[in-house]
Amino acid sequence: MSEMIVETPDEVVSFLKAQHDLIEDMFDEVLHASDPQAREKPFIELRQLLAVHETAEEMVVHPRLRREADDGDAIVEALLHEEHEAKALLSNIENLDVTSQEFITELAKLRDAVLAHAEHEELEEFPKLQKEVNTDDLKRMAAAVKAAEAIAPTRPHPGVESAKLNLAVGPFASMLDRARDLIKQAIG
Numbered sequence: 001m002s003e004m005i006v007e008t009p010d011e012v013v014s015f016l017k018a019q020h021d022l023i024e025d026m027f028d029e030v031l032h033a034s035d036p037q038a039r040e041k042p043f044i045e046l047r048q049l050l051a052v053h054e055t056a057e058e059m060v061v062h063p064r065l066r067r068e069a070d071d072g073d074a075i076v077e078a079l080l081h082e083e084h085e086a087k088a089l090l091s092n093i094e095n096l097d098v099t100s101q102e103f104i105t106e107l108a109k110l111r112d113a114v115l116a117h118a119e120h121e122e123l124e125e126f127p128k129l130q131k132e133v134n135t136d137d138l139k140r141m142a143a144a145v146k147a148a149e150a151i152a153p154t155r156p157h158p159g160v161e162s163a164k165l166n167l168a169v170g171p172f173a174s175m176l177d178r179a180r181d182l183i184k185q186a187i188g
């Protein structure tokens, strides 16, 4: 039986944009789950992906923009502020009952905030990186970003999904710590 192969971009900007698309899909999956109980599993996966994605941007991508662009500091400060707000929203949401209406209301707010943030990155940060950073470095950055994927849901790989899920279940804050450790190891 042939497995569907999804080409993983080997350059950091396309890789992160693909993750933005996946994040959007995963929000929809939670918000439109068939019944309230069915929100739990995709919500855990969404938290994993957000932990991996935002930590990688904070450790690998934003520092590089600070170095490369004259207005890098200002752009990064604004992005970090948005990431901080999203984390605060998420920490609140993970204490809510997934079957409640409040959960859906708050998750919809988080979705809007995260997607607006992703758009800011795609408009203000990524084009500058692609302009200022050479292809080899963009690929090296992708490798560091991918290091954190060990705790992220991998799709489509139904076989390994449940094992990884069990390992990574925990509060969002501990997912952030684990993503940070993996990236730290990768960048040395």
Ligand SMILES: [Fe+2]
Pocket (backbone or CB within 6 Å): 053, 054, 057, 079, 083, 117, 121
């Ligand atoms: Fe971000």
Ligand SMILES: [Fe+2]
Pocket (backbone or CB within 6 Å): 016, 020, 053, 057, 117, 118, 121
């Ligand atoms: Fe992002």
